Amino acid sequence: MKIIRNIEEMKIISKEIKSKGMSLGMVPTMGFLHEGHKSLIKCAKENNDIVTVSIFVNPTQFGPDEDYESYPRDLEHDSKICQMEGVDYIFHPEPDEMYPDGYSTFVIPGEKMTNILCGITRPGHFRGVCTVLTKLFSIINPDNAYFGEKDIQQLAIVRRMVKDLNLGVNINGCPIIREEDGLAKSSRNTYLNEEERKAAIILRKSILKGKEFMDNGEKNVEKIRKVIVDSINSEPLAKIDYVEIIDFDTFDRIEKLSKNTLIAMAVYIGKTRLIDNLIY
Numbered sequence: 506m507k508i509i510r511n512i513e514e515m516k517i518i519s520k521e522i523k524s525k526g527m528s529l530g531m532v533p534t535m536g537f538l539h540e541g542h543k544s545l546i547k548c549a550k551e552n553n554d555i556v557t558v559s560i561f562v563n564p565t566q567f568g569p570d571e572d573y574e575s576y577p578r579d580l581e582h583d584s585k586i587c588q589m590e591g592v593d594y595i596f597h598p599e600p601d602e603m604y605p606d607g608y609s610t611f612v613i614p615g616e617k618m619t620n621i622l623c624g625i626t627r628p629g630h631f632r633g634v635c636t637v638l639t640k641l642f643s644i645i646n647p648d649n650a651y652f653g654e655k656d657i658q659q660l661a662i663v664r665r666m667v668k669d670l671n672l673g674v675n676i677n678g679c680p681i682i683r684e685e686d687g688l689a690k691s692s693r694n695t696y697l698n699e700e701e702r703k704a705a706i707i708l709r710k711s712i713l714k715g716k717e718f719m720d721n722g723e724k725n726v727e728k729i730r731k732v733i734v735d736s737i738n739s740e741p742l743a744k745i746d747y748v749e750i751i752d753f754d755t756f757d758r759i760e761k762l763s764k765n766t767l768i769a770m771a772v773y774i775g776k777t778r779l780i781d782n783l784i785y
């Protein structure tokens with residue numbers, strides 16, 4: 506396994522791989538790899554000849570008051586995981602390499618998909634995500650890229666972007682990986698203290714309460730939402746950022762369950778903002 510820090514070198518390597526007719530899978534990450542990332546890497550390994558993992562904490566997707574500086578970073582630990590999982594290349598550029606002085610071009614996803622859910626609390630976040638991914642796709646030129654369904658809005662926006670801009674990368678969504686008690690795996694879970702970690706299971710518990718309601722035939726979205734909100738509010742350490750139930754195909758807010766309904770939430774546990782979702 507090789508760690509590449511330079512864009513031109515990465516481009517040459519990718520070109521060589523493609524010229525040999527080999528398929529190239531890519532797993533874009535911000536590092537601090539966990540089981541969720543491992544499952545993406547496994548999927549990439551199964552379906553491609555060569556796998557590149559990008560590790561880059563992307564400054565343009567963090568707001569001014571967000572955790573860019575304190576976001577956990579550990580290249581040594583990440584390299585060990587990648588090595589164990591059989592990754593061929595890690596692409597790990599410095600911020601200056603990706604955004605040199607004078608950098609001024611951004612990819613802005615449509616408002617319909619960003620003026621909702623995480624896009625409201627994190628203005629500019631998806632602009633940063635789309636910009637860095639467009640750059641990474643252009644540098645690495647993968648046939649397939651792998652994303653976790655935990656960041657479901659990101660996955661939908663990236664699919665749309667790739668289609669709209671004819672980027673020619675197959676976008677693959679992989680199921681959420683959870684801790685034993687149901688908490689979705691996330692690098693940000695490391696911010697939780699013991700008490701908060703216990704409280705954090707309220708996200709999954711509440712979604713499942715809503716699901717139970719729906720399984721029993723409830724179709725009224727406001728009633729389902731209320732069950733979920735009440736459940737989250739029963740946890741003293743939890744503070745709701747949003748709980749939304751929308752049509753996943755159109756991103757419209759709905760009153761009655763649609764064929765492809767997305768229940769999505771962001772909840773602060775202490776100072777840590779966690780997300781979770783369910784497609785029903």
Ligand code: PAF
Pocket residue numbers: 533534535561563566634637638656659
């Ligand atoms: O999901 C993430 O870790 C990031 O948003 C991504 C896709 C690597 C872009 O920086």
